Amino acid sequence: MASxxxxxxxxxxxxxxxxxxxxxxxxxxxxxxxxxxAMFVHVLVTNKAFNWSFMVDKMFRPxxxxxxxxxxxxxxxxxxxxxxxLGVLVAIMRLSDNxxxxxxxxxxxxxxxxxxxxxxxxxFGNIGILWSRIEFxxxxxxxxxxxxxxxxxxxxxxxxxxxxxxxxFMAGLLGLAxxxxxxxxxxxxxxxxxxxxxxxxxxxxxxxxxxQLLRRVVLPQAMRVIIPPTGNETIAMLKDTSLLLYxxxxxxxxxxxxxxxxxxxQIFPMYVAACLWYLFxxxxxxxxxxxxxxxxxxxxxxxxxARDRLRTMAAQQGGGGAQ
Amino acid sequence: MSELTVPAQxxxxxxxxxxxxxAEQVHKSFGHLExxxxxxxxxxxxxxxxxxxxxxxxxxxxxxxxxxxxxINAGSIRVDGELxxxxxxGGKLHELRQKEVAAQRRSIGMVFQRFNxxxxxxxxxxxxxxxxxxxxxxxxxxxxxxxxxxxxxxLGDKMGNYPGQLSGGQQQRxxxxxxxxxxxxxxxxxxxxxxxxPELVGEVLDVMKDLAxxxxxxxxxxxxxxxxxxxxxxxxxxxxxxxxxxxxxxEVIANPVHDRTKAFLAKVL
Ligand SMILES: Nc1ncnc2c1ncn2[C@@H]1O[C@H](COP(=O)(O)OP(=O)(O)OP(=O)(O)O)[C@@H](O)[C@H]1O
Ligand SMILES: [Mg+2]
Numbered sequence: 001m002a003s004x005x006x007x008x009x010x011x012x013x014x015x016x017x018x019x020x021x022x023x024x025x026x027x028x029x030x031x032x033x034x035x036x037x038a039m040f041v042h043v044l045v046t047n048k049a050f051n052w053s054f055m056v057d058k059m060f061r062p063x064x065x066x067x068x069x070x071x072x073x074x075x076x077x078x079x080x081x082x083x084x085x086l087g088v089l090v091a092i093m094r095l096s097d098n099x100x101x102x103x104x105x106x107x108x109x110x111x112x113x114x115x116x117x118x119x120x121x122x123x124f125g126n127i128g129i130l131w132s133r134i135e136f137x138x139x140x141x142x143x144x145x146x147x148x149x150x151x152x153x154x155x156x157x158x159x160x161x162x163x164x165x166x167x168x169f170m171a172g173l174l175g176l177a178x179x180x181x182x183x184x185x186x187x188x189x190x191x192x193x194x195x196x197x198x199x200x201x202x203x204x205x206x207x208x209x210x211x212q213l214l215r216r217v218v219l220p221q222a223m224r225v226i227i228p229p230t231g232n233e234t235i236a237m238l239k240d241t242s243l244l245l246y247x248x249x250x251x252x253x254x255x256x257x258x259x260x261x262x263x264x265x266q267i268f269p270m271y272v273a274a275c276l277w278y279l280f281x282x283x284x285x286x287x288x289x290x291x292x293x294x295x296x297x298x299x300x301x302x303x304x305x306a307r308d309r310l311r312t313m314a315a316q317q318g319g320g321g322a323q
Numbered sequence: 324m325s326e327l328t329v330p331a332q333x334x335x336x337x338x339x340x341x342x343x344x345x346a347e348q349v350h351k352s353f354g355h356l357e358x359x360x361x362x363x364x365x366x367x368x369x370x371x372x373x374x375x376x377x378x379x380x381x382x383x384x385x386x387x388x389x390x391x392x393x394x395i396n397a398g399s400i401r402v403d404g405e406l407x408x409x410x411x412x413g414g415k416l417h418e419l420r421q422k423e424v425a426a427q428r429r430s431i432g433m434v435f436q437r438f439n440x441x442x443x444x445x446x447x448x449x450x451x452x453x454x455x456x457x458x459x460x461x462x463x464x465x466x467x468x469x470x471x472x473x474x475x476x477x478l479g480d481k482m483g484n485y486p487g488q489l490s491g492g493q494q495q496r497x498x499x500x501x502x503x504x505x506x507x508x509x510x511x512x513x514x515x516x517x518x519x520x521p522e523l524v525g526e527v528l529d530v531m532k533d534l535a536x537x538x539x540x541x542x543x544x545x546x547x548x549x550x551x552x553x554x555x556x557x558x559x560x561x562x563x564x565x566x567x568x569x570x571x572x573x574e575v576i577a578n579p580v581h582d583r584t585k586a587f588l589a590k591v592l
Contacts, residue, residue, distance in 0.1 A: 202439035202498075205390055206453040206505060207429035210421060216456060220443045 055269035059277070064256045068277065071252025075173060076238045082177035083237075084230065087184025092214065094189055105185070112182035117175070118243050124175035125168065125247035135159030172241075172249040180237060187229045191222030231289035235282050242278070253277060340404070343368045343509055343540040344389065348398035351384055358384045360564035361398070366542060366557075371535045373551035373572060374544040376561035377587055382544045385561070386511050389542070390431045391424050402431060403508055429457060432502030436514040438494040440486040446473060446497045447482040450504045458505065465504070472500040476530050492523030496530055503534075510534065512543040548591055552576055560584045 044050060058064070093105030112120070137156035138144070145153025195218050203213035242254040249255060254274055261270030344366040351359040358381045366372045374382050387393045389400055391408040400407045407427060409416045419427070440449050450469035454460040473482050476496040486494050495515055502510060512531065516524040528550050535541060535554045545551060551558050551572045558572035560581070568581045576592075579585045 196439075198435060198437055198439035199441065201392060202433075202435065202441070204392060204425070205428055205431070205433040206501070207425045207427075207457045208453065209425055209457075212456055216452065217441055221441075 049268050050272065051266055051269045054264075054266055055273050058260050058264075058266075058270065059257070059273040061260075064253065064260070067251050067256040068253040068281075071169075071172075071244060071249050071255065072238065072241045072281065075169075075176065075241050075244070075249075075252070076234065078173055079176035079180055079241075080230075080234050080237055082173070083180030083184050083233075086177065086181035088188050088219075090181055090185035091188035091192060094185065095192060109182045109185050112179045113186075115179075117179050117240055118246060120179055121172060121175040121243050122246045124171040127171060133159050133161055168244075168247050168249040169251065172244040172247045172252075175247070176237065176240065176244075180233065183233060184230070187233070188222070188226055191224075191226035192218055194225045195221045228289070228293050231285070231292055235285045235289070238281055238285060239278060242274070341368050342366065342401075343370070343403055344542070345401040346385075346389070346398070347400075349385065349388060349395050349400060350397035351381070351388060351393060351395050358564055359388070359395070362561075362564070362566055364559060364566060364569075366540060368540055369538045370556045371541045371543065371554055372557045372559060373555040374542060374559050374561060375546070375548075375551065375587070375591075376567075380561045381564045382561055383513050386433075386513050386542065386544055389509075389511060390428050390433055402427070425457075429453075429505055430508050432505060432507035432510040434495070434498050434502055434510065434512045434515045436517050438486070438491070438498045438518070440494055440498055440501070442486050445483050445485055446478060446489065446500075449486070449497055450501045453501070454504050469500070469504055472503055473497070475533075476500050477526065490523060491519045492526045495519065495527045499527075499530055499534075508540065510539055510541045512541065512545070514544050514546070516545070516547060546591060548576060548588075560587065562587070 090105050090108050093101040094109070096102055096105075115123075135156040136158055137154075141153050141155040145151065192214075199217050199221065200213060203217045208216070241252060244252045245255050245258060257270045257274045257277075258267075261267035342365050344364065346362055346364040349359050349362040350357065362381075362385055364372075374385070376382050384393060388395050389402065389407065394408060399409075405427065408419055408424060410419060410423075411417075440446075441452065444452060447466070447469055450472060451462070451465045454465040454468070455462055470479075470482065473479060476499060478493060478496055478500070481489060481493060481497075486497070489497065499515075515531070516527050519527065524547070528547065531541070531543070531550070532554050543550075543555070555572040557569060558575045559569040560567050560575065560579075560583075562583050568575060568579065568584045575584065576588060579588055
């Protein structure tokens with residue numbers, strides 16, 4: 001009672017009218033940046049090497065759009081799909097009780113992470129040199145035949161000329177997908193390991209098989225850890241499709257821009273067009289990733305989200321391939 | 324709380340001996356550390372056996388050996404007459420395949436200290452999961468039974484909640500319902516109330532009491548002396564990887580014979 005009386009007696013104090021802290025440094029920074037921006041725009045407008053009208057004229061031509069849709073977008077989607085599925089398998093192998101599967105899984109990730117993507121793509125592009133035909137049948141048939149005294153035994157069921165199935169597109173897809181699977185395997189493995197061991201135990205105690213407990217219990221919970229870096233991998237993959245130039249995959253955005261540039265001796269405008277196209281495409285993915293992260297980080301607070309982002313960045317550096 | 328009807332299979336006659344669990348000279352080591360040094364224990368069908376002992380004495384390890392979450396190094400464990408983890412053939416022991424081990428685990432329910440509910444499934448989905456996926460029961464039937472099990476542990480109005488939206492006591496009751504949904508003949512409890520706030524312990528113990536009253540065979544690791552005295556048919560005191568003393572809970576608690584039991588009870592009571 002007494003305290004209430006005191007508060008009613010005392011008048012409400014005046015709102016604070018203090019002089020705010022000045023930030024002169026900020027104004028200097030703005031001035032410097034404004035000058036730099038002006039210089040940049042000046043170069044863009046006055047330097048003839050940009051040849052803007054030429055660039056705009058060429059960058060929407062049908063072959064380039066087709067390259068963008070097939071060699072960049074479709075390739076990214078397919079390579080990521082195969083990479084994720086194969087990556088989950090390799091991750092499960094690496095966490096298996098079976099030492100042979102563990103070994104094979106380790107060997108796989110070791111190989112595909114140790115060879116740069118660019119080099120890998122060049123190798124896959126020339127794999128036709130190894131075999132002119134790809135055939136399915138009894139392995140080592142000729143050698144086995146010799147063992148039993150039959151000359152030139154051929155037990156082949158069917159085959160293709162390698163040029164028919166290993167087109168540039170297939171070689172590029174194979175190279176990107178196999179390499180992606182190695183990075184995805186590491187991400188999925190980390191995700192699986194992040195799930196509390198009590199979950200596996202509870203599932204086992206209920207009599208679930210290993211497959212069931214992975215599919216129904218562990219993987220759904222690992223998703224929160226797996227999804228954000230997978231978004232980053234997708235962005236990295238989209239950029240890495242430009243490496244298909246070295247396979248070569250002709251129906252691809254950068255190959256087409258590069259070709260136009262070389263044919264017309266206007267290489268620089270076409271490289272600027274490439275920058276703009278990749279900026280546009282990755283920006284779309286970045287927006288998608290933002291919503292994905294927000295969705296999967298729900299209920300975990302800003303610190304957990306920041307931790308996820310850090311993990312993501314680490315994974316991206318590992319998966320960046322080209323560097 | 325209403326009566327818990329124990330699922331049909333529970334309390335079914337054990338092997339002729341009437342013994343649900345027979346552990347003989349069970350040894351278990353982790354690397355160089357021998358945690359179980361020859362445990363002998365028999366639990367009759369329908370009996371409630373309370374395991375007591377200081378931290379690190381191997382109580383959890385022993386419980387986990389019973390459903391083969393841990394592989395034992397020597398000795399044998401039988402549940403309902405069936406050797407756990409191995410098959411005897413031609414005088415030799417053969418390891419069981421993962422599938423066969425999983426099949427043995429189906430009839431042994433386990434409740435953990437930290438509940439270990441599946442956080443991405445609702446209470447109802449947690450209970451339905453194993454009957455549908457593991458036993459391949461029809462979804463409708465499994466759902467009906469899950470609903471009645473959840474109602475009987477007092478959670479009829481929380482079936483759609485995720486574990487994160489339930490209190491510790493409620494989560495543990497869901498975990499008990501989840502284990503019961505597999506119609507086990509034996510239930511293992513590893514300190515089911517130790518992670519709970521004191522005011523929530525009672526609701527979980529009540530469910531366990533009902534279960535005991537209905538004839539479920541139970542092995543309960545607990546520090547709840549009151550529960551052991553009231554519900555337990557037998558109290559087993561473990562220390563240093565061996566059974567130090569066992570008997571009727573009231574008698575052991577009132578007149579412990581062994582010094583180590585005395586010292587432990589003096590601290591707990
Ligand atoms: N997976 C493991 N690897 C190595 N050592 C282990 C493992 N599990 C348990 N131990 C050890 O075995 C001993 C017994 O552990 P256990 O969990 O069975 O004890 P407990 O009686 O259940 O104790 P508490 O009352 O603290 O739960 C401890 O010394 C523990 O450190
Ligand atoms: Mg324990």
